[in-house]
Amino acid sequence: MDLVGRPTKVELSENAIASITRGREFVEGVLARNGRPVYGATTGFGPLVVFEGRDSTTDQCDNVLQHLTVGQGADLPIPVARASMLVRARSLAHGLSGASLSTVDALCRMLATGFTPAIPTWGSVGASGDLVPLAHAVQSLRGVGHAYVDGERMPARDALGVAGLTPLELDGRDALALVNGTSVTTAAAGLAALSARRSLQVAIALTAALADLLGAAPTFAAPSLLKAFGHPDVATTGQELAWWLEGSIPSPDRPLQEPYSIRCTPQLLGAARSAIGWSTETVSQDLRGVSDNPLFFPDEDLVAHGGNFFGQPSAFASDLLASAVTQVGNLAERQIDLLVDPGRNGGRPPMLAAEPGRQHSIQGLQVMSTALVVAMRRACTPAAMQSVPTNLHNQDVVPFGTQAALTAYEQSRMLRLLHGALGVAVRQAAHLDDRGSTASHCTGLVAALSDRIDPITRDRPLDEDIRIAADVLDSYVQEANPWTPR
Structure with missing residues (x-):
């Protein structure tokens, strides 16, 4: 996620250049044949396709962009906005959209700078592409509206100058090709999936550290037990937990059976692994495909008018991601609750406060965590079937994939903060117990947490500590864990 938010060199391969050039030449040949209609190049847009478009190709650019520049709300996060441009460039590089080489190259040149289009959050129904947000992105590249340079918001024309870019000049086919895809949906869903995969491994590591500090017997991750459950991803999750718990020494004071927030974690996190895996593969298929309309196939002399801008796959994937991520967040919040409860936390004081009443330690942290997880629950109402007809019933069924993907993206950010809060709690629990960790990987x-976060010996603000813990967990777990994809 951080990489796509920074200037990134993107180059077109020789094959991509050849495909783009060939596709563009085919489009120009088709348009030169009198009487052969091409949506958006010779016609109006949406339900107004039955009317002729404007006469000049330059006017057709304004014809598509101006009426779509209606977005509202806060700007998309910079990583999402930049990732959207990368995804759009990748789709156009297949050469099936008939976009010009100069247009695709302009997207690549933009990505190599600190320029980011200012894209409003609200306006897309995820069908006919992400029309409204992408229109704002294209307008920024034309010098209209606003943009960011290295995180600073300013008028788009000024931003282009600061970044060393020139305003984009387009015809109608280029303009429609830039807005008629689900690139915002796919970008947000892809970033959410990457974050969810990383957070899943953090959840496994934190669960192991918690179980080790409490002295829980590791039998809840026994291979034969989990194999009998019948779900391969549950068994894999158990293997990962067992790796973190190698060498752990159970405490004789623990009950025979742990609370579900420890005992059932292989099943919960294994199911999340399955859901995140399916969602990731679905979004990956979107990334490999072409979302646009129409598409041009020179070998078949075919101009295909269809629905490859309909973001239903990523809509379903994003809704599932949001649900899985929220349940992992539920687990983290319950594990914090386990640590603050003196009846279940291995004899530690309430709220992990060394002097309860005189100090309150992580009491406020737990309240914040409860607020976060409830926000996550409220937000993950499925979007993928909230279809409302619009556009003179031209778009009579729509997937709302953009809203689903942006929700999943926000859920993944909140889960990181919940894990940061749990990391602070685990660090404090270790400080308050002479026993400490017994498993070397958990130790x-x-x-790693203790190196960056001081023990709470006197109440202090913990807001920054939570964010630091989230960063530490991400980096340490990815580096140490043999299950991390390399």
């Missing part, structure tokens, strides 16, 4: 994780 390393707790040590």
Whole structure:
């Protein structure tokens, strides 16, 4: 996520250049044949396709962009906005959209700078592409509206100058090709999936550290037990937990059976692994495909008018991601609750406060975590079937994939903060117990947290500590865990 938010060199391969050039030449040949209609190049847009478009190709550019520049709300996060441009460039690079080489190259040149279009959050129904947000993005590249340079918001024309870019000049086919895809949906869903995969591994590591600090017997991750459950991803999650718990020494004071927030974690996190895996593969298929309309196939002399801008796959994937991520967030909040409860936290004081009443330690942290998880629950109402007809019933069924994807993206950000809060709690629990970690891998994780976060010996603000813990967990777990994709 951080990489796509920074200037990134993107180059077109020789094959991509050849495909783009060939596709563009085919479009120009088709348009030169009198009487052969091409949506958006010779016609109006949406339900107004039955009317002729404007006479000049330059006017057709304004014809598509101006009426779509209606977005509202806060700007999309810079990583999402930049990723959207990268995804759009990738789709156009197949050469099936008939976009010009200069247009695709302009997207690549933009990505190499600190320029980011200012794209409003609200306006897309995820069908006919992400028309409204992408129109704002294209307008920014033309010098209309606003944009960011290295995180600073300013008028788009000024931003282009600061970034060393020139305003984009387009015809109607280029303009429609830039807006008629689900690139915002796919970008947000892709970033959410990457974050969810990383957070899943953090959840496994934190669960192991918690179980080790409490002295829980590791039998809840026994291979034969989990194999009998019948779900391969549950068994894999158990193997990962067992790796973190290697060398752990159970406490004789623990009950025979742990609360579900420990005992059932292989099943919960294994199911999340399955859901995140399916969602990731679905979004990956979107990334490999072409979302636009129409598409041009020179070998078949075919101009295909269809629905490859309909973001239903990523809509379903994003809704599932949001649900899985929220349940992992539920788990983190319950694990924090386990640590603050003196009846279940291995004899530690309430709220992990060394002097309860005189100090309150992570009491406020738990309240914040409860607020976060409820916000996550409220937000993950499925969007993929909230179809409302619009556009003179031209768009009579729509997937709302953009809203689904942006929700999943926000859920993934909140889960990171919940894990940061749990990381602070685990670090404090280790400070308050002479027993400490007994599993070497968990000891390393707790040590990494302790290197950056001081024990709470006197109440202090913990807001920054939570964010630091989230960063530590991301980096340490990805580096230490042999299950991390390399």
